[in-house]
Amino acid sequence: MGFPVNAEVDSPRKQMEKGILPQDVICKTGLELVIRINGNAACVKPETAEKMEKIGVLLPAIKFTDLVKELKSVPASDKEITTVPASSMSIVNFYITDQDLNTAHNGVEVISTQGLFExxxxxxxINAPEKMIETGPNTGEFYVKLELPETIDGKPLSQQDIVVIKYLDESDSSGDKRILTKSVPLTKTFAKVESSGGGSRIGHEFTLRIYEPDANRDSKDEDKIPLSSFEYRGDGGIRTTLANPKFDANSAFLIETGPNTNVFEVQIKIPRQLDGKTIHIGDAYEIRYVDTSTPSGTNEKIILKGRIG
Incomplete structure (x- = not known):
C-alpha cells in the first residue's frame, strides 16, 4: 500500500478539480510546487522550477495569507484561517483570526458560528460546528473543532478527499463583506498506521510505519515516538505494548525517516508467544496508537488491523 506523503498524492490537476487551491497543492517528495502565470499549479523538479522562473512563466511565490491580503485587501494578521493536524479521520482543527469578534477584551469569547461558515x-x-472559542483573552483568534462525517455521498472518507472551509466575514478592514477560503487535503490532517513486509507471519521482520504530523516537533532533525505508545491486542486476551522485548524491535522508538517528513518507522517481529500466551495462525491482531497531543484536546485512536498468516 502506498504512503500518503508520496505515492498516494494526486496530480495537481486532480487536486484542483477537487477544490484545493493552487497554492495548497501537495507535491510528491523531491518535487517543487510552482504556479504558472495562467494560475494553474504544477509539481516539477527544482532545476525545472528555476528554468521556468528565469523565462518568466511562473507567478511569484504566494503564501495563502498573502493571497488573502492581495485579493481581499484584508491584512493577514487580522483575518485568516489556519489549519493544524488533528491526527484523526474524524476531526479537522482550525483557527480563525478576526479581531472584529473580539469585543470582550478582558474575557474569552464564545461565538455562535451560525451564518459564518460554509x-x-x-x-x-457538511454541518459546521455550532460554536468557536477564543484562544485567550483579547487574542482575536478563535479555535474551531470540525467533526467530519464517517461517509460523504455514501462513501467512506479517504486521504484524497478535500475539505473546503469558507469563512463569511461580515466586515473587512474596508467595511465590505468578504469570504476567506481554505482548502484542506485530509492527507495532512490525520495520523495513519500501516505496515510493510512480513507483518502477518510469525517471526518474520516487518516495518511498522506511522504518518503523524503532531510528533514532528523539530523540522531540522528526526523526531521519535516511543514503542510504549503502541498497544498490541491479539486473540486470547493478549494486551501489551510494542515495548515488550518479545517483538525484537530494532529500536526503542519509531524514528522519523528524515527531517520534517512526519513519517516514523520501526522494524519488529510478531513472536510465537506473548506474556505466556501462544499466537496461532489465523489469529486476528490490532496495533493501536493513541495520540494524546492533538490540538483538539482529545485522545485520537488509530488502529492497524491484521491477521496472522
Missing part, C-alpha cells in the same frame, strides 16, 4: 467535502456541504 464547509464542503469534495463539493458536498
Amino acid at each position: 464547509i464542503t467535502i469534495n463539493g458536498i456541504s
Whole structure:
C-alpha cells in the first residue's frame, strides 16, 4: 500500500478539480510546487522550477495569507484561517483570526458560528460546528473543532478527499463583506498506521510505519515516538505494548525517516508467544496508537488491523 506523503498524492490537476487551491497543492517528495502565470499549479523538479522562473512563466511565490491580503485587501494578521493536524479521520482543527469578534477584551469569547461558515467535502456541504472559542483573552483568534462525517455521498472518507472551509466575514478592514477560503487535503490532517513486509507471519521482520504530523516537533532533525505508545491486542486476551522485548524491535522508538517528513518507522517481529500466551495462525491482531497531543484536546485512536498468516 502506498504512503500518503508520496505515492498516494494526486496530480495537481486532480487536486484542483477537487477544490484545493493552487497554492495548497501537495507535491510528491523531491518535487517543487510552482504556479504558472495562467494560475494553474504544477509539481516539477527544482532545476525545472528555476528554468521556468528565469523565462518568466511562473507567478511569484504566494503564501495563502498573502493571497488573502492581495485579493481581499484584508491584512493577514487580522483575518485568516489556519489549519493544524488533528491526527484523526474524524476531526479537522482550525483557527480563525478576526479581531472584529473580539469585543470582550478582558474575557474569552464564545461565538455562535451560525451564518459564518460554509464547509464542503469534495463539493458536498457538511454541518459546521455550532460554536468557536477564543484562544485567550483579547487574542482575536478563535479555535474551531470540525467533526467530519464517517461517509460523504455514501462513501467512506479517504486521504484524497478535500475539505473546503469558507469563512463569511461580515466586515473587512474596508467595511465590505468578504469570504476567506481554505482548502484542506485530509492527507495532512490525520495520523495513519500501516505496515510493510512480513507483518502477518510469525517471526518474520516487518516495518511498522506511522504518518503523524503532531510528533514532528523539530523540522531540522528526526523526531521519535516511543514503542510504549503502541498497544498490541491479539486473540486470547493478549494486551501489551510494542515495548515488550518479545517483538525484537530494532529500536526503542519509531524514528522519523528524515527531517520534517512526519513519517516514523520501526522494524519488529510478531513472536510465537506473548506474556505466556501462544499466537496461532489465523489469529486476528490490532496495533493501536493513541495520540494524546492533538490540538483538539482529545485522545485520537488509530488502529492497524491484521491477521496472522
